[in-house]
Amino acid sequence: MKAIRIGICALVTIAVLAHGAVEPWSEAVLEAGAAVLLLVWAWRSSIGSEYKIVWNPLLWPLFGLWGVAALQLAVGITVYPFLTRMELLKYSALLALFFLCVQSYRTREHWHGFVWFLLVLGFGVSLFAILQHFTFNGKLYWVRELHYGGIPFGPYVNRNHFAGLMELLIPPGLAILILRAERRDQLPLVTLFTLLPIGALFLSASRGGIMSFLAEMGLLAILIILRRREKKELAAAALVVILAAVLVSWLGIGRALERFASYKSLEVSESRRVEMLHGTWRIFLDHPIAGTGLGTLQEVFPLYETIYDGLVVNHSHNDYAEALAEIGVIGGLCGLAFLVLLFWTGWKTLTVDREATNLAYHAGALVACFGLLVHATVDFNFHIPSNALIFLLQAALATSLTPSSLPERRR
Template sequence: MNIAFIALLILIVWLPLPFGSNHAWAWALMEVGIFSLALLWLWQYLRGRQTLTPAFYKAIPILVLWVIWLIYISFQLIPLPYSWVQWLSPQAAQVHAFTNPTFTTLSVAPHSTADGLLKSLSYVLLFTLTLLLVNTQTRLRWIAYVLVFSGLFQALYGSFMTLSGVEYGFFHEKVYGLGLATGTFINRNHVAGYLVMCLSVGIGLLIAQLGNGTTADTWRQRIVAVLSWILSPKMRLRLILVFMVIALVMTHSRMGNTAFFASMLIAGTLALIFSRHANRATVILLVSLIVIDIFIVGTWFGLEKVKQRIEETTFATETRDDVDIDSLPYWQDYFLTGSGLGSYYTTFPRYQNSELKQYYDHAHNDYLEFATETGIVGVLLLGLVVLWSLGVVLAAQFRRQNALSRGIAFGATMAITALLIHSTVDFNLQIPANAATFMLILGLGWVARYLPTQTTNISDNEVSLPPTRLAKTVVWSLMIALTYLIPQAASWGVADAIARRVQASMEKWPQQEIALSEWMPIHNATAYALRLAPNNPALLIRMGYIYHWQGIQLSVSPKEKLAAFQHALNAYSKAVKRNPTNTSIWANILLVKQNHLQQNDLQFITAFDFAAKYGPWKLHAQQAIIDVGLATWYQLPSQVKSIVIATIVRGMQSQAALVRKLIKHHRRQWAVCAYAGDQAELSQLCQPIDVQTK
């Protein structure tokens, strides 16, 4: 078996293990793995060890769409003339306006978009590698079984952790989802999404193994048939599917379970309509899956709890619909080109209403998240790719006579349908392991449609015809690009791993006194991480915190304190240029400038505006605006005073005790109430003054 194909199988199993590859270091490993695998395939192609497959040629239109997608995301990153950005995305131009740029990007969070571009490239390459490496029926069966066994591992691991009470994820004790099956993922909904995709492929394999419905005439033949079925691979596969359904139910994921059963019904109905080869055995199998999984497995392993969660779900208790509603004006502001892939977490707080108290890094709706980040252009591109692929797998069920191809096509139909359903209330496609697996299944759908029944594979000792000069030029160009991208992705991953260790160490600082000898290694580690990823705003913020802490807590000279605060301000200023909608950075700029540097300049005024505008309900931003605003009240222009008053009004709804404490500390109650006038929201705060006046 070809080494590239073996590496692909290993990659499939690895992807869900490190928290669904949903940490920067984990998806960097994914990117390095896929880029290296693509590099290996290109090298083998130059040596005549690999060839282009029929599925690859047939999928060229889809590959063109994927290339357009990558170019489009790159376009979000390219500095454009500011006037162009004003025309294409007025809101993005407004975000970048504080730097008075001549050139700027459509993305409001360029580093996050660059990260998203690398992930997108890895997904597209995985899709392409699936078309190129799965070139025989044997390999198609192998890759399907590996997906099923990967799902089985997640099911067994998650179920064991839940039933035993040993709550561990990926070598870490679980913090979230205690008492629920989460596998090695963080979120139960995401392991549910992964299990549904693996179940879909498994059901496809089971359908591929069905016979033509032959009957036994005697009792002896019937007994032999039953025993043969019990000992057959079909029975083992059916038991594997049962284990995965048990784990799916134990996640208590409402939409995960709903998407599974709904997609099975939809895919089954489509199979009966479109497939000319569907027989009674197919119908019996689908009915048995529903009956056994719902009424037997579900009864023992908690389907009633899933049902109860669904019944108790109301608009009053559920906040995801509020997030969707608040995301609509966000999309309206960035309708055409989006705010930049990966920028939702830092842009959404501007549109978040007062009822949503928690932090949302994703939209809990893949459609809206892609719409807000990539605009209508991105949504149309992605929608066209998915719907086209869905049409291909339906055609495979209708036209293919090969049982395995039809079965895999059924599995792909079910997986696509399930993700389309689940994506209405969750963000599975923002989880790298799930997004990559989805792309793999899309590729398998194309393979199922166009893979010849009889294929000849190039062995390790054989060579094909050498590629043309043009092909060699393209291949060498791709190899050079991948050679550059591999260390780039690796360096970002290492930087994230360092940052996580630094963060873990810094979390202990408030509980203990830190000496300079303990502070210095943290500083040096962060500085090294910044050399690896110099444009990472999160690392710049971390460095700002470190210097800020040095100036506040460490016993250093006044000159060293002043230098530390200036270094902190420089780090925050660099970070905010790379992520201008991050309100935490603006809040920290306010605190450093006023409390330590006494700098009342244009950046100081801008910080009030941006902190209030892009995070009106962020508690840290509210605290900084009110604290600094009250401290400098008599030096502030009227428009900034209005910002402070508006923030106090919001703060009285979200953290009234702290707002009262700050007003009392700065002795500004009279000034605030006099400036606020008769605002009803401050009537309770200003009531004592009215009483005393009377």
């Protein structure tokens, strides 16, 4: 299934570089790519007589969420069927890619390649983001006009979504460095591929992103203490933090904060965030069982808006509240089941063995998921297809039991 693995990584790269795959053309590329890979997998599986489907427990709630949205369309309880249909199509692509990831990444060698892909992607995007930051001419990639405004950083129109990407790409490198899970001669390269994204994250001056990263550091420290209890690893963590602080200072975080202060009028104010959260909660209270329909918040919210500032509210800047408003308690329970299974299965995976490489890969993936979940309380990163896709791939890694990490009795 090497072709499937290459295809998944290619789609991730395209989605990230295409501003997060938030435009119709890039969404279409992601959806078409997922469909093609699914057909390739089905064909390869049909000609392999001994092929067995691998089942990840996270597939249960993910299929449940798909079923809720499909039910909304089938019985006509969505307020805007077209938007729900488009959102369901996008979600179907993400679900298909998660399923394909589970089927095609089965060994530690497979995940090793995936982790290094994330490290290289994080380094490349961060390097571009820093260069664009210091040579910014008001255009994305120095050529594309920002017709609808925004505070861009890297390939993303919104710096907070770039920060969300970094939250997903930094933890694998941190875990490898702290646990020294690669060969000694590769650790300097891992250090470079980890520190530069940290510098880019702080340079983006995303408050939600920085706080989520600090939460990630805290969880990673807790996991290492609980599983390893070795002082030298905590010392390695402290060294990484010091090096990151030196890099951030050298890049000039103060100047970045001053620069972004001039964009304050473009950002959503705290009072506006509270008002949006309150309005979203009222939508949920009026449609508590099955919600208004997946992807329909922007159509329903004007009826609940109490402060109008001339801007259209596409998302509520809280993924949890928005999910409740759109898919109700039924969908919310599926989401809760996903979170419980993610951390429960992720923790069980960490307890299987203490081999440094397995622990680093699984801990890094689980911490990455945790960081984006924290950021979801103040933003809408899960509505950025590239970030949502990488989150699901990290969730697959966090909950996977590779042959090298299975208990002896199950080999």
